[in-house]
Amino acid sequence: MRTQHKKRSIGRVSAVALTVGVLGITTLAPTASAATWPTPNGSQAVPKTIPVSGVTDGGLKKYYGSGELAGDGQEEGQDPIFELADGATLKNVIIGAPGADGIHCKGSCTLQNVWWEDVGEDAATFRGGNSAVYTVTGGGAKKAADKVFQHNGGGKLNVSNFAVQDFKTLYRSCGNCSTQYKRTSAFTNIEVTYPGSRLVGINTNYGDSTTLRNITIIGDSGRKIVPCQKYIGNNTGAEPTTNGSGPDSTHCKYTSSDIIYK
Template sequence: MERSRRSDIMCYEGEVQKDTAVFLVEAGDTLKNAIIGKNQKEGVHCDDHECTIENVWWDDVCEDALSIKGGTASSVTTVTNCGARYASDKVVQHNGYGTVKISGFFAQEFGKLYRSCGTCGDIPRTVTVENVYAIDPLVSVVTVNKNYNDQAKLSNIHVKTTSGNKDVKVCQWSQGSKTPSNLGRRSVGHPVSVLGQRHPHQQRVTSLIDDGE
């Protein structure tokens, strides 16, 4: 696979918008078998939802690896067999409506693998995440908004921390607003389920029960 990047943009230059991305994927289209280099601010934009992202690798994420916008409540974007590293904030940013399905993802040194937008208004979003191997998440694997009635389902999530830190928030709630705030982990009985998750020392659990920070 060839490495794609921008020759006119560096990560630290200019404002973040879709014309700083490497790829713009239209609704119904597929981006497949690509490596995205570090010279960019936004890796991939899917501005009308309904995109298929398959076997795409982000070598060094700047702002977001993948931004998903627009669509309707029935829109679905799939992200399959992909990977990203060095995202100081988000890998997948979901600003639009509908559902994002992530299956088979390697993530290393990242803030959040998936973030449901906390500043885009009262829009309920759904995410399913399965078969993930995550190394050194800085914040969480998934962050969703409690007050917007987001739904999240996670399965087969493997987390490794090189520091030995056991306090990893695999899935956490946020309070969406102009200035979103984190509310801590989500417990069973809420719209989040974690099945077959493994923590840094590889113990298997069936649920998260700690609601604290």
């Protein structure tokens, strides 16, 4: 895949809701400290991509790559641990290291309470068409040397109640895929722990837009994490150029009150 390059206050005493546990119980993780990753309920090596259709509940078991899926770097073209069919739901899963290319969604999909302990190439890649809707609720990702969420197809991604730590980019609308789309994304109740480079990267020339709400950033006293980076994308495989950053009413939809620093 192309590589380019997650009024209600969350102020002094509030918290970010994180879904944990196999029963889907929602607990509150204080925004003053990083979210607590769940303890795996057993583990399973995965030598070949696991196809998912319908609803699959992993019971908070840890899945990690082995054999041909033992990659954990940024090599292009790695296969995923899980591949979701259109309309599939994957929940209560921990992806350990090696993480290969995480999860691929071939169409609309739901990821519920999915945790990545050490992101490989990407945590999840979304490949559906213009009408696809991808939903990520609960869970978290850390140790992402490049991207957490890679949006190569069309449609809309909704991410809520998610934690991210030690990452480069939380979300990237593909900057140089051979087929390009107008892509939409929304991020609500996201706990971000520094270090990190940018939350979202979108292509203004294709009409991308993102909405940021209730984003808590921990440990970034220098405010180095860019909430919304704009690019000029292409379909030739060339390196995209940047096109500014910061809020506006068209592409980067947020205000300063939506970003809380702790």
